[in-house]
Amino acid sequence: MKKAVGFDQKIMLHHLDFTANAARTTEIKEMYEKLHTCLAADIYGEMSRKHAITMLMKIWVRVDEEHKEIQKQALKLFPTLTSKERILLHYGMTLLAYPFFKDVVTEIGVLSRIQDQVPSSQIYRRIKAMYGDRRRVEVAVSAVLTSLRFWGVIDSRKTGIEPALPKLEVTSPMLKRWLVQVIVKAAGQKVMPLDLIREQPMLFPFHYWIEMADLSKEQFEVNRQGLDMIVVGLRSGKVYEKYVL
Template identity: 45%
Template sequence: MKKAVGFDQKLQLHQLDRIVQELSRSDSRQQLYDVVDQSLMADIGGSKARMNARTILFKIWVLVDNENEEIRDRGLKLFVNASREERLLLHWGMILLAYPFFRDVADQVGRLFQLHGEFSTMQLSRKIFALYGERRRVSVALNAVLGTYKHLGIISEQKKIYVSAAKISIYKLEYKLWLIEVMLKSAEKSAIELKQIAVEPCLFPFSLDITESDLRNGQLQITRQGLDMVMIGLR
């Protein structure tokens, strides 16, 4: 059975910001559709491409799975006072939840950066084709994800080689904890070792400095295995 792809249109930060802003203002789903479609016209001329972008945006922030509504709602509350970097973190987390393909690409990109400090489209394509099959839909989606990364400013392209931008430092604890929780849910992991968080491949755009004491009294639980292994899991 072929794995679903779905992510087939490049997104920009202001498009993601707009749907979150309008979500609280709109009186109905149809009104939100219309406002988002109107705003996308400035970036996307074709109606089919615009519809695809709107579908993706709605899946990320509006039409979320029932089990993700609570964490989405907490993300919306955090968004109100978020900086640009924190808004990017919130969008990143919600895309990881909405699109496993996006998460798999982020995971492979993060691994390639850790191994080589850069990657080519060919290197990344081989890894994604191994997961999803070598078909046109996968190629289109991969280009859309890479285009989104470039629009978000987290990678840049130099002579067909991609390099990472400087990592985005996140300082407020509530954003870091929210992203860790999202990462666990999106990866369907019950727990992760504390020291692994800093090098988790799918979180490659961000620098998350977190300690055991930061995790107390939150949505995450701490367990110890042996003398020096601290595991972080979902409650």
């Protein structure tokens, strides 16, 4: 059975900003109308515009039930953050919405650790090995790479792809807690070693470091296994309001 792709159109950063901001106060039906008006200036084709709206809604509004709490936290954080910090929210919500996106950025992260520039052909080849040698897969990889370039997290050169420098710093304690939840969910795990959380290749555009002190007991279960392994799990039914500015 072929794996679903889904992410097959570039997404612009200002469209994500508009969607996240509007989603805080707008009903779902009205969201479609607002997005249609917003995107009309940039995407002239009706079918392309409808598809972009579907993707934006999947990222920020029509999220899977298991990601509702993460979405709720992100929408509350959004107006308190800088434009740079908001990129992390968009990136994290896209990781959760589109496993294809996660697979592409993971490959970039893995390869960029061992070489300064990652040839695009290497990314295409690795993703085709996972999803099949289909034209749709090529289009989707191109859409992810173009989106990442629009978001300012990669530089595209004739010789390959480079993570943009400097990396985006994640220093806010609230953003760190939110990010840990995204990492565990995107990885499809219930618990993860803290060392793996700290060294996720799918988060290659960001510089972050998680300490045990960053993980609140209300949101996380933190246990020590053996002499030097710390394992982090997510508690269910958290009350997040106490952490919102």
